[in-house]
Amino acid sequence: MYNKGLTVPGAESLDSNTNNAMFQNQQIAVSFTNSVLLANLAADMESGTLPAFDYRLANIPGDPHPNGFTYVTGAMIMNTGDEARIAAAKDFVKFFCSDEELVTASKNGTPVRSSVVAKVSGELPYLEAYNKNDQYLFNFSKNLPGYTELRNVLFPELQAAITGEKSAQQALDDYVKNGNAILDEARKSSVVYN
Numbered sequence: 001m002y003n004k005g006l007t008v009p010g011a012e013s014l015d016s017n018t019n020n021a022m023f024q025n026q027q028i029a030v031s032f033t034n035s036v037l038l039a040n041l042a043a044d045m046e047s048g049t050l051p052a053f054d055y056r057l058a059n060i061p062g063d064p065h066p067n068g069f070t071y072v073t074g075a076m077i078m079n080t081g082d083e084a085r086i087a088a089a090k091d092f093v094k095f096f097c098s099d100e101e102l103v104t105a106s107k108n109g110t111p112v113r114s115s116v117v118a119k120v121s122g123e124l125p126y127l128e129a130y131n132k133n134d135q136y137l138f139n140f141s142k143n144l145p146g147y148t149e150l151r152n153v154l155f156p157e158l159q160a161a162i163t164g165e166k167s168a169q170q171a172l173d174d175y176v177k178n179g180n181a182i183l184d185e186a187r188k189s190s191v192v193y194n
Contacts, residue, residue, distance in 0.1 A: 002162050012162040024050055033057070034070075035110050039124055057129060059136055068133055069140040073109060078191065145193045146186025153178040 001007050008014070008028055016032065023031035024041060033041070038057070044050040059066030075097070077089045096102045103113065107120040110130050121127050141147040154175055161171035187193050 003164075007162070012159040026051075026053055035124055035127060035130055036108055038126055042125070057126065057133075059133070066136055068137045070110060070137050076192070144183060144186070145190035146183045149182045149186065150179050153182065 002011060008022065014022075019028070019031055020033075020037065022028045024044070041050070041055065045052045059068045075093045077086060077093060080086060104116060104119060106113065106116050107124060110127070111117055111120065117127060117131065157166070157171040157175040157178075160166040160174075161168045166174070
């Protein structure tokens with residue numbers, strides 16, 4: 001793809017913010033988004049900050065159906081054996097799950113509470129589409145211990161493949177090897193997993 005000019009020059013060193021800015025400036029045709037970024041894009045076009053252009057939401061093509069991905073977030077209280085800390089943690093979770101302002105803040109992701117969906121649907125016009133699309137979503141992190149550290153070995157392998165330092169297969173093989181080592185070590189030291 002890189003050699004055929006289907007990616008931007010320097011793709012091996014772009015971060016997500018630069019990628020998103022390039023999409024907004026119509027320098028690239030495909031980018032990632034979420035409900036907040038999409039709402040900001042629409043608002044910037046409406047205010048004239050960005051020139052208006054035709055943008056569409058699309059899933060990742062797949063078989064037997066298209067796919068989309070999301071992070072799954074929530075709260076967890078660990079049994080530390082310290083009853084006072086456990087009680088304080090429960091009180092804190094109860095507070096941020098019942099405080100109206102904090103509950104409404106879940107609009108910054110894709111809210112799952114029907115009360116929040118009803119309250120913010122006017123300001124997030126694609127929310128209904130996101131919710132209808134949930135049948136195609138998967139949690140790509142699988143809540144694996146060590147998931148966040150996988151980026152530390154993924155990005156260098158992507159760079160090596162894009163620049164031709166490694167073949168795509170070699171970069172993938174090295175990522176699998178190094179990634180599995182990270183996951184194995186994280187599983188061993190994870191209090192939650194064990």
